[in-house]
Amino acid sequence: MTSLVLPDVAAQTAFSATTLSWVGMYGIALPIQFHDQRLNATADAGVSLDDAQARGIHMSRLYLALEALENAELTPEILRRLLQTFLHSHEGLSKAAYVRLRFELMLKRPALISPLAGWKHYPVEIDARLVDGMFHVEHTVEIAYSSTCPCSAALSRQLIQDRFVARFGTSDHLSHSAIVDWLGNSEGIVATPHSQRSRAIIKVRMTEAAVSLPTVRLIDTLERALGTAVQTAVKRADEQAFALANGQNPMFCEDAARRLHKALSGERTLQAFHLRVEHAESLHAHDAVAESQWRW
Template sequence: MTALLPDIACQSTRLPIPLDWVGMQGIAVALQITGERVAAYADAGVSLDEAEARGIHMSRLYLALDVLADAELSPTLLRDLLTQFLRSHAQLSRRANLALRFELLLRRPALVSPLNGWKRYPCEVHAQLEDDALQLELRLSLPYSATCPCSAALARQLIQERFDADFAASPLKASEVRAWLGSPQGIVATPHSQRSEAQLTLQLDPTAQAFAFSELIDHAEDALGTAVQTAVKRADEQAFALANGQNLMFCEDAARRLHRALLQRNEVSGFEVRVVHAESLHAHDAVAVSRWRRD
């Protein structure tokens, strides 16, 4: 059908310079994750190492991506796909790359009540194949709540001062103190909290049989202790307030907790943890970063 049509990409270039990456970005693809179809965007490309070649065959990469819709997303599937990229560009390319961007939807239970709801987790999978060596990277974004320890201490001091002022001249009665604690005049200050985000970049073992998306997310949220909620009743909101009050943390604390938790994951060979606390006190964010790589 195309025998009589010109193929300009097969012509020689007038500028014989190799290129690090040539391909397409933002391709709509379908993925299979835990048996469910997930909409995603793909960036697919190869290196153009043959300096004389005019271009690559982008349609070959595009058509090869269709395999993602029919099989569970796994390191093996990505290796096979990148191998196909290179086979379809023999003599032209030595390195193939693929990036997948999608959102995981996980159903999350409330803290106390029987309610539950869906929570989305932005994810990216990056894969590179060169000289038969596969590199895999997983990027996850996790929202959580963080209550400032300094603000909590300052609030407690103000409450103590109000307590001294209100009860200095009268004998204490338990009933009166209890009523005072439940009144607006008793709790005169509250610590400030912020919705925060943990951005995880994980280097994964390329020999793994599967991507442990849910397990990694659960492990990170358990380390933080105050993952944001979905559907709640008042009992759940109260339990969330208790969790925040018993789980005070600066951004440095959050980064260290995640660092320690990720060291326990055998499939992780390196990582970067970046936590961002969107300050409610300031107009800027508080950020902490931690990195580790297995020797």
């Protein structure tokens, strides 16, 4: 019986001898373990092609190696081992290996006042590379928050002052109850500042000594710095507390960027960071954007 030999087209076809910096696959479906959760992720996996005489790489070897992420908690060390496997399976072909993971982390967040709680999703991206023996991990997380315009707040206060003078004049003999009543109805509060849903996109580079991915700690630190993270389940008391937080934290996009820069500067596990804030203007049809970075 004659055995069937499958054709190897990659070895048979002539090609132009050229090295390539990245060859691999994008958008691989992959379950991962992270923060005690099993999450659906997509992976981009690749290696360099440094042997100019080789037609291509062994993509199936990269695909099969990703199985190591299915049942182990995602850490820098697990990513390092994965990239080493990429290189070992392409010995003589590749000197650099890459993997990028995208997923949404689910965190249950408490309401501001009431005992309610609800789930929020945070888009996360982990980018790891092993190049010439140097291992790097970059970590991106996105946070949604509310931003109240300081200029709009000041203009609203001026209108309220003007309406107060129009109603009571310059009298020095106003009763406490009259002022309280006036402040509590629509005649008094004639204007409110505009707020918008905003987002911060934070990208950090971990130090080589990092043993874990500080996603949750970063999210908590950055939300505290902003003071107005979007909420989930709320009662009226929570909505009022959120209105108070917005009133006490008016910020332009520049203010938000500076707050986040300061908060990230205290993280010792970071080698570098880049941040971008986007305020989806409710006054204008365009967005207001600010960026900052350190050692990037």
